[in-house]
Amino acid sequence: MDALTPEHSDKNSALGQRYGAAIPPTGPWNETIASLLQHRSVRGYKPDPVPAGTLETLIASAQSAATSSNMQWWSAIAVTDSAKKKALAEIAGGQKHIEECPLFIAWVADMTRNQRISDQEKVDFECMPWLETFMVACIDVALAAQNAVVAAESLGLSTVYIGAMRNDPVRVANLLGLPKQSFVVFGLCVGYATEKAAGEVKPRLPQGIVLHHERYDAGQKAALHQAYDAEMTKFSQRHELQAATWTQRVLNRLGPIKSMNGREKMRTALASLGFEIR
């Protein structure tokens, strides 16, 4: 049968939005996958609150993600208070969507909870001060939060991660009353997108650059890179973004130290919050 079924048409349209002309040879497809492909980070929210119980549904989804050795290295702090959201928005360099969104979730790498077991049971935790353990906590946070994002978007809600909580981890920790050995890895705005902010799916690098078989393929792939630069130029023109190509965005983002917004001091800030990261 040559005619496209509605399902195939949706699939090709979703892949076209994500990859432009470089559509990968995907196989199985369903509604969950269609929802994943439709992801957009949204930076404008209506004031409407999320339905009762939504937060608990998101947290149940987050807790269902894998967690290394079931250590469950994270906590979530739901923030709905206007003054607190305003203070967080300010730390994040004035991102007004943090104020606008009805629900802001701070995702905490929480080593306090397990450390407390060490104290109570009087067993020295030799595994705590290492880079490995710190990384595992951050990864646990990310796996959990991503499940919450998937759940939120499946319910018609929009989200955006707020990495700028790391502009000043100490101030964020004070504002949210965090104990030592915990810090906010990132925030997440949750709510209903305004029409203007709903936006468009952002193209990603062709799979030929990202996916390798059996071994890393270190070939330069200049043609694929150029094709992606062209896709991002078209996307930038439609959205009036400053930088035209992906290459230019990478140069702007990673070149000058000022684009880190002070996050080069993270190690010192985390040390003062009780993280050794040996």
Add this chain to the structure above:
Amino acid sequence: MDALTPEHSDKNSALGQRYGAAIPPTGPWNETIASLLQHRSVRGYKPDPVPAGTLETLIASAQSAATSSNMQWWSAIAVTDSAKKKALAEIAGGQKHIEECPLFIAWVADMTRNQRISDQEKVDFECMPWLETFMVACIDVALAAQNAVVAAESLGLSTVYIGAMRNDPVRVANLLGLPKQSFVVFGLCVGYATEKAAGEVKPRLPQGIVLHHERYDAGQKAALHQAYDAEMTKFSQRHELQAATWTQRVLNRLGPIKSMNGREKMRTALASLGFEIR
């Protein structure tokens, strides 16, 4: 209406498996969320291959996850070669499911690709050597991989993350031909679970311990902690796990340095792979 609809019955059953008696007051529910709640890490696979195009569907899902400033800090290496899977299983301390699964995906924090732009355009990337940038790369990897897990499970496939790739990051990098400034954050087995390995949903901490409102609640919550220890004891008895309570598992996992399987040397290993992590 008092009678439970099938949907509500499924929801309560899913929450009961995840939380035991401590069922949280969740709200909205749908098939995607039901699939998230059903997650289990599976350590036994049938030899059946995954359907054609599945890998590309999983990678399209992964690439649709949020990525910090669209830097796309990751690559994926699909491994299906038996000898290579065997070598990886050995590095992971003999985890035979790595050999068994038809598809193993190595998730790479890939700072090489962006670094190459620095070299080509002759612009110094001042933002590269910091803990912040390393963390962002690891978080990008985790968000992407979790989307792939969600997609795989929605298709009836099972998965398990393999953190033990970090037991020897240098050997893994050599085996997969990684360039400098890239390393395997974790692996992922993908395939069809054997009946024996399909297993049971693992209970998690009550939401009252994990979820906070407006501020971190540093109260001890001993009753909730004990209730979870009791749930995990029942779960352990059903599955003949060694440690009975969660508390005991935490003591075993974080107490003695030997339970890190050498990963306390990660920082040195990563330095030799070109990661400064200042």
